């Protein structure tokens with residue numbers, strides 16, 4: 001018999017979310033997640049994907065995936081440590097290390113999983129983690145799983161980090177101390193202050209951990225935020241995802257061989273969850289080869305990002321302080337933001353509203369993610385729709 005307590009709990013909480021306008025309705029795509037998508041039979045210019053370089057639909061990746069299916073089938077068949085490690089996985093890890101300019105790398109089933117795996121493989125209840133207050137949910141959950149003491153510092157506030165690192169170190173309470181940050185913060189598009197973070201880490205002997213999910217493929221000519229700052233040999237953990245710019249699925253840690261050897265014997269998702277499927281691995285290898293051989297897609301992403309930003313700014317929109325192609329358009333009021341996004345949708349632009357609690361109250365925004373796959377005509381159309389809706393709603 002189904003639990004009445006559970007039914008009551010679910011019903012009450014769902015109703016509560018709906019009444020506060022926080023219940024997210026999902027719109028399934030009837031097309032690939034490219035620059036133009038189809039939803040409910042309507043075509044929309046897509047500014048909501050993380051498919052930064054358009055690789056999710058790239059013919060070269062599709063071909064590599066199909067070949068891998070023919071050769072290896074559709075599943076890896078086991079966890080990595082039993083016999084689910086295909087030669088393809090090894091190739092991918094070698095490529096990742098080369099791409100990131102590190103001694104070694106280890107691949108996981110997702111970026112989320114990677115944070116579950118890597119933090120708790122090294123940190124435990126005798127340790128402390130200094131964590132930027134705007135870090136991604138998977139970092140927060142990974143930190144919790146480790147049972148280390150979590151010390152949040154104000155977003156990108158280096159004085160606060162310094163003070164908290166000093167206090168943690170001088171307390172003598174912790175065996176190890178780690179500092180964790182996103183490389184690029186996805187809500188505002190700002191970049192972590194890695195040179196300062198590394199300096200503080202050196203001073204207080206902190207382990208450094210950078211989750212570069214939104215930086216890889218985007219910064220450092222594609223190699224990511226750590227490379228962008230020339231700090232490849234000074235960051236212990238470089239985390240990346242294979243599901244954003246790389247366009248497929250999966251996550252990885254790149255770092256010293258000693259670290260990767262350790263993660264291979266004791267990070268739980270590597271030991272207890274089936275390996276990435278061959279098609280995905282082959283597509284990822286192809287994507288990294290493309291990124292390493294040319295900056296064409298990277299350059300197109302940036303020129304599209306600049307074009308969109310310039311256009312929105314000239315129209316009079318507040319686009320915040322983004323340092324990357326991520327382009328928030330800050331509306332402020334939550335209800336107005338939702339309405340703005342709905343009107344854009346009616347006019348043919350798919351750009352999601354992001355409001356409290358994902359971002360601070362009163363800073364509701366429509367977040368635009370231009371990609372290398374957008375054409376200038378598409379972006380011009382976006383700008384004219386923004387202008388129309390912005391004027392109609394009194395935002396500009």
Ligand SMILES: *Cc1c(COP(=O)(O)O)cnc(C)c1O
Nearest residue numbers: 110111112136138211213241243
């Ligand atoms: C998206 C994201 C993840 C999750 O990556 P997936 O591969 O989608 O699971 C992890 N960390 C950060 C910072 C992210 O932005």
